[in-house]
Amino acid sequence: MNFEIPADTRDIADGLISFIDRFVVPLENAHSDLLATERTRTDERGILVPAVRDLQRTVRKASADAGFYTLFGDPSLGGGGLGEGALAHIQERLNHTYGPPRTLIHEVVIPSVFTNGATPLLLELQPHLRDRHIAAIVSGESTLCFGLSEAGAGSDPQRMRTTAVKDGDEWVINGSKQWITNAAYADFCILFAITDPEAARARRGGITAFFVDTRSEGFECTGIIPLLGQAGSNVGIVSIDELRVPDDHIIGTPNRGLTLALLGISKGRLSMSGMCVGLAQWALDLSLDYAQQRETFDVPIAQHQMIQAKLAEMAIDIYAAKSAVARTAWMVESGQPTRKETSIVKALTTEMLGRVTDSAIQIHGAMGLTNELRIEEAWRLARIVRIPDGTAEIQRRAIALQLLRGDAAL
Ligand SMILES: Cc1cc2nc3c(=O)[nH]c(=O)nc-3n(C[C@H](O)[C@H](O)[C@H](O)COP(=O)(O)OP(=O)(O)OC[C@H]3O[C@@H](n4cnc5c(N)ncnc54)[C@H](O)[C@@H]3O)c2cc1C
Structure with missing residues (x-):
């Protein structure tokens, strides 16, 4: 193998650093009082205040306009289709240059591959939902969260308790999710629930992924979980109570949600x-x-x-x-x-x-x-x-x- 980073990858990384220096760092400086500490950035619940979220949206959209936000998304989702080598190199450059996460830089300029941007799981979305929502997701207007873990189900997601029961052409979902990155801010959630309890008990599938609008009745982020001495964090708890989701909002194959979760x-x-x-x-x-x-x-x-x-x-x-x-x-x-x-x-x-x-x-x-x-x-x-x-x-x-x-x- 050749260890040299290809010239076009280096150019993209240089362009990204230049974009951050020209656009994001001045924005940080202009709002330094707001961004200074957790006390100024977050409210009493540890959730980012609206002014900070507006700045993040501005950066996401500018990054999307400049072509960086979706560099690693699949081309059929409107992404740049860059591979793993470029991804590792660009993340390395970003973190080497700017150090630990900054509120307007790290996962804002380039979203987490899994949790808040054009995740490969969206490839399995029904065409009409892709047509309706992808543009907002790849432009940075909307973000996602990935709702798999629960209080009693982390390393072993098959132990989840959240269930979805079919009712006509809808599913009724009840349960809760925990440790969900971006849950407090996401517009959509890729939500996993048990749809075939017997298969789930036997560890033969039985879990399905649903595309859920987080503004739906019955879906609520009830709080975030402070971690390691911080006042807040980016992980939240989600309560799901009689949430009704149309059948055509299933992502991928029913009862094969855990296989889907491994995509990407x-x-x-x-x-x-x-x-x-x-x-x-x-x-x-x-x-x-x-x-x-x-x-x-x-x-x-x-x-x-x-x-x-x-x-x-x-x-x-x-x-x-x-x-x-x-x-x-x-x-x-x-x-x-x-x-x-x-x-x-x-x-x-x-x-x-x-x-x-x-x-x-x-x-x-x-x-x-x-x-x-x-x-x-x-x-x-x-x-x-x-x-x-x-x-x-x-x-x-x-x-x-x-x-x-x-x-x-x-
Ligand atoms: C910052 C952060 C962000 C997260 N974001 C998300 C998200 O966006 N979406 C989401 O769905 N989840 C998310 N999670 C949840 C994360 O996936 C789980 O915390 C993780 O899978 C571990 O599960 P657990 O915490 O329940 O620990 P457990 O599974 O209960 O494990 C407890 C301990 O037992 C060990 N253990 C478990 N099984 C075995 C085994 N077979 N052999 C040996 N040791 C074992 C574990 O390694 C651990 O040390 C996030 C967690 C954190 C901390």
């Missing part, structure tokens, strides 16, 4: 992996600068061997992760099976980011703990990303199952 999983994992590699490089850059400026015992701390070892270990970790991401992206794009490899890079990169950001804090001493430098934000994010999109243990389970099935080549 490699894009989701490589996107997260590229993000981790970029953020780790951002933390290493800060650490290199600081280690050469900060003096103790009459020399820069970079001259102490224990600090040098930390810097070197950060580089070893990042280099290994970056190489694994590039190889896996290449395997996906060349049509090779990558079941264990996408699990390997998800586990490897998220855990690598934890080690690298921890070292970055240590190298900065007390300064590393301050909100001002934002390394602690990267460290908290590193802790979070080991849970969603398959926990560290579920990735290891998937890797081991593949190895034991005979897929042991590395």
Whole structure:
């Protein structure tokens, strides 16, 4: 394989950075008081205030107009159709340049492949719904959420309790969802419910995906869940009470919802992996600068061997992760099976980011703990990303199952 990033991918990444610098950063500066802290950005429930949401919509639409918002969407959905290699590289550049998530940048300029933009699941939407809604989704006017997990069903979604019962040409859905990214803001939800309880109990399908307008009666985001000391977060709880959904709002094949949920999983994992590699490089850059400026015992701390070892270990970790991401992206794009490899890079990169950001804090001493430098934000994010999109243990389970099935080549 060729490790060189193609010139057109580099050009797109350069164009994206230039768009953010020219359009989004000035917007951040103009609204710095509003965006300054969680206290100014969110209300008493931890939900973003309308003025911030308006700014996000402005950025989404500008990004869509400039051609960045849907770079990774399928061309038949109006997306740019870029593959996994470009996705990993562009996420790496974005996070290396701007550090931990900023309210108007990261998932706003380029939506999460799974949760709020032109997800590949929409390929299975009925044609009349595609015609009606896709334009708003790809223009950044409307966003989505992905409603699979529940309080009692995360790694094992088959344990979900939300049910859909057929009534004429509609389905009546009852239950609840938890940990749903973007639930408080989404216009549409891809909602999963049990439609064949016997098949679900026997773990032979029985779960169906529905396309739901979040303004429908019976669908309500009842709150968001504060995470890791924050006042808010982007994950919400959804209550579903006698929600009526037309039969033609089923996405894909009835009772095959979990198979559908796996569509685009490699894009989701490589996107997260590229993000981790970029953020780790951002933390290493800060650490290199600081280690050469900060003096103790009459020399820069970079001259102490224990600090040098930390810097070197950060580089070893990042280099290994970056190489694994590039190889896996290449395997996906060349049509090779990558079941264990996408699990390997998800586990490897998220855990690598934890080690690298921890070292970055240590190298900065007390300064590393301050909100001002934002390394602690990267460290908290590193802790979070080991849970969603398959926990560290579920990735290891998937890797081991593949190895034991005979897929042991590395
Ligand atoms: C920030 C964030 C965003 C999220 N966004 C979404 C979203 O948009 N949509 C959505 O549907 N869900 C979302 N989730 C939910 C996420 O998918 C689940 O949290 C995740 O699948 C784990 O489920 P759980 O939390 O219920 O843990 P559990 O499944 O209860 O697991 C508890 C522990 O047991 C371990 N474990 C479970 N099974 C095994 C096993 N077989 N072998 C070994 N160990 C095992 C787990 O790894 C974990 O350590 C999000 C979660 C977070 C934190």
